[in-house]
Amino acid sequence: MNFYEKELKALQRAGRYRTREIVDNTLHDFASNDYLGLSHNKELHALTCKELAGYPLNNAKASMLINGYHQIHKDFEEALCEANGFAAGIVLGSGFNANIALIESLVRRGDTLFMDELYHASGVLASQLHNINVVFFKHNDMQELQSLLQNSNARRKIVAVEGIYSMDGDLCAKEVFDICDEEEALLIVDEAHSSGVIGKNLMGVFDYYDIKIKENYIKMGTLGKAYGSFGAFILSSEHISQYLLNRAKPIVYATALSLYDTLLAHKGLQYILKNSETLKKEIALHQTIVSQELGLHVKGLIVPVRIGDNKKVIDIKNRLLKSGYSVGAIRQPTVASAIIRLIARLGEKSETLRLVCKELAGVQS
Numbered sequence: 001m002n003f004y005e006k007e008l009k010a011l012q013r014a015g016r017y018r019t020r021e022i023v024d025n026t027l028h029d030f031a032s033n034d035y036l037g038l039s040h041n042k043e044l045h046a047l048t049c050k051e052l053a054g055y056p057l058n059n060a061k062a063s064m065l066i067n068g069y070h071q072i073h074k075d076f077e078e079a080l081c082e083a084n085g086f087a088a089g090i091v092l093g094s095g096f097n098a099n100i101a102l103i104e105s106l107v108r109r110g111d112t113l114f115m116d117e118l119y120h121a122s123g124v125l126a127s128q129l130h131n132i133n134v135v136f137f138k139h140n141d142m143q144e145l146q147s148l149l150q151n152s153n154a155r156r157k158i159v160a161v162e163g164i165y166s167m168d169g170d171l172c173a174k175e176v177f178d179i180c181d182e183e184e185a186l187l188i189v190d191e192a193h194s195s196g197v198i199g200k201n202l203m204g205v206f207d208y209y210d211i212k213i214k215e216n217y218i219k220m221g222t223l224g225k226a227y228g229s230f231g232a233f234i235l236s237s238e239h240i241s242q243y244l245l246n247r248a249k250p251i252v253y254a255t256a257l258s259l260y261d262t263l264l265a266h267k268g269l270q271y272i273l274k275n276s277e278t279l280k281k282e283i284a285l286h287q288t289i290v291s292q293e294l295g296l297h298v299k300g301l302i303v304p305v306r307i308g309d310n311k312k313v314i315d316i317k318n319r320l321l322k323s324g325y326s327v328g329a330i331r332q333p334t335v336a337s338a339i340i341r342l343i344a345r346l347g348e349k350s351e352t353l354r355l356v357c358k359e360l361a362g363v364q365s
Contacts (some may be wrong), residue, residue, distance in 0.1 A: 007107075010088065010278050010338060012147065012311065014332075015310030015314065015331060015353070016082050016310060016331050016332060017074045019075035020281075022110045024326070026319070026324070026344050027184075027192025027324055027325065027326040028324055028325050028326065028352050028356065029326050029328060029341050029343075029345065029347060029348060030325055030327050030345065030346055030353070030356055031150060031326040031327050031328045031341070031342075031343060032345070032358060033193065033224070033225040033226075033343060034225065034226075034228060034341060034343075034345055034346070034347055035182050035193075035196060035197050035225055035226075035300075035343065035344045035345050035346065036197075036226065036228065036272065036279060036346050036347070037216055037345060037348075038228025038229075038268050038271065039225070039228045039269070039347070041228060042272060042348055044228065044264060044267040044268060047267055048260060048264045048267055049184065049260075051263055052259060052260055052263055054083075055072070055259065056087075058254035058259065058260070059100070059258055059260075059261070060073075060255055060257065060259055060350045061255070062256065063252065063253060063254060063255060063256060064090075064251060064254060064256040064316035065113050065245065066227040066253060068255060068256035069256060069258070070259060072259050072262050072263055072266075073091055073257065073259075073262055074262075075266065076091060076262050076265060076266040076269070076302050077090065077091055077233070078298060079266060079269055079270075080104070080233055080235060080269065081235060083201070083203055083269060083273060084203050084204075084207070084213075084219060084235055085206070085212075085213040086131075086213055086217075086219060086227070086235035086236060086237075086242035087213075087236070087237050087238045088235070088236055088237065088238045088240070088242075089233055089234065089236075089242075090233065090234045090244060090245065090251060091223075091231055091232070091233045091243060091257045091262060091265075092232055092233070092234070092250060092251055092254065092256075092257055093231060093250065093254055093255075094222070094224070094230070094231060094232050095122065095190070095192045095220065095221075095224070095356070097119060097122075097123040097220035097232065097250040097254065098121040098122075098220045098222075098233070098234055099122035099125075099126055099130070099190065099230055100122060100125070100221065100231040100249070100250050101244060101248035101249065101250040101251055102218065102220060102244070102248070103123055103126035103132070103160065103188075103232065103245060104130070104132075104241070104248070104249065104365060105247040105248040105249070105343065106158055106169040106186065106240075106243075107127070107132045107133070107134075107158055108155075109131075109173060110155070110156070111133065111154055111155055111156040111157070111158060112133045112134070112153065112154035112156075112157055112158070113132055113133065113134040113135070113158045113348070114134075114135050114136075114137060114138050114145060114148055114149065114157065114158065114159045114160070114162060114185070115127065115134055115135070115137070115159075115160045115161075115234055116136070116137060116139055116140065116153075116160065116162065116165075116172075117136045117137065117138060117139050117162045117188070117350040118139045118167070118168060119160055119161070119162060119327045120162065120166060120190060120192070121188065121334075123160055126292055127271060132155070132173060132268045135148055135152075136361075137325050139165075139168075140170070140172065141174050142173050142176060145176070145179060146179050146182075146183070147158065147323045149165055149179065149180075149183040149304060150183065150296055156185075156186065157183060157184070157185035157302045158180075158185060158186040158187075158336070159176065159180050159185050159186065159187050159188065159358060160188040160190070161176055161184060161188070161189055161190070162189070162190045162191075162192070162193070162194075162250065163189055163190065163191040163192075163193065163194030163195070163198075163204050163205035163206075164191075164194040164197065164198070164205070164299065164300045164302065164365060165193070166192065166193050166302070167302075167304060167329075167335050167339065167341065168302075168304055168335065169193075169298050169299070169300055169302030169303065171194070171198075171205060171208070171299050171300075172189065172205060172207045174228060174286070176363055177209070177211050177217075180216060180217075181214065181216065181226070184216070185216065185312060186216050186218065186240075187216055187217050187218065187272025188218045188220065189204075189206070189217070189218065189220070190218050190220050191204040191205060191206075191220060191221040192220070192221060192222040192225060192232075193217055193225065193300060193302060194300060195207070195219075195221035195222070195225075195226060195227075196225065196227060196268075196272055197226055197283065198300055200276075201276050201278060202226075202272050202273075202276045202280065204219070204221065206219060208323040211361075215237045215239070217236070218234065218235070218236045218240060219234070219235040219236070220232065220233070220234050220235075220260050221233050223261065223265040226268075226272070227243045227264075227265045227266065227268035227269060227272075228265075229261045229262075229264040229265035229268055230257075230258070230261040230265075230300035231258075231261050231262065235276045238306050241323075246320065247316055253340075257348070269345070275333075279346065279359060282346050282350075283346065285350050286301065286344040286345075286346065286350060287301075287321065287344065289344070289350060289353050290342075290344055290353075291355060292354075293357035293358055293361055294357050294360065294361055297340055298344070301343055301345060302341065302343060303341070303343070303344055304339045304341055305339065305340040305341075305343040305360060306339055306343060307337075307339055307340055307364065308337045308338055309338055309340045310331045310332065310338050312338070313329045313331060313338040313339065313340060314329050314331075315338065316329070316340055316360070316363050316364060317329035319363050320356065320359060320360065323356075323359055325344050325359070325361070327340055327341065327343075327356070328340065328342070328343070329341075340360065341365070342356070342357075342360065
């Protein structure tokens, strides 16, 4: 029986029907979040396999709290803390799970979560899992956020923003750090799209704004984007970290992050730190090309091209596919208005980026 036939037909009529397609590696990839091209770095893969072969096991086998926490995890967590200036770290299965872990466990009865209206869907879902008191504020509107915090009588105030927003590609406002300090609020910064892309050492928005790490700051990042691996991490004070280890369900009840992915991400971190100056120059070049060809000034490597029509955005994507370029066609409800989401990733040559930008400028007009 076709239990959801009507719903699927409605999605098709609205131009919002989604399908999976096997990756075509002959295409130039301007769609994935592999910002630095590390997913194609075979040297990092070889180093990871060689090191893992020296261990008596291949996978974590269990939850971190039940015989699943390995030296490989600990070494990487300590390296992340050192690179980012935090006291404690936890690696786990994915950025999606990291947001579930943070929001579901930190926001208790009597607390209020203040979330940017463009925060990732994983965070929004987490806020709906039980009776969480959540207030959404206008995107990057620091005046509204400050007013909401000042007028709140919540036991604890928790603010959630993104370092670089996944669809619009803009940065969180620097003022959010000062506001959370003044109002004694916990601040969660989702650095999925900023870690490895911006900052003096390419460590993300804390690094970019030169923020001194404080007890009320929490940084979440993913390993499946700039780091070229899979998984996620949460960096915080020792106090918050111990609390998460005891209360966050995706940490307590899930098998620990795979040893291969953890090692590969550690190699990715080392590569980024060692080559940060060269990578920053390449990122700046790609940003310049985007500005010259599309008239868009981006802080990271996400390039949102406004189209506004669900069917047209698919037509543009398909036209670019025929020319050998893969880009993202993002429609409602993921975004308010349909966009072509082009990733100016370093895995593609700057000359190829210029060509796809020129073609995109032509087909959107």
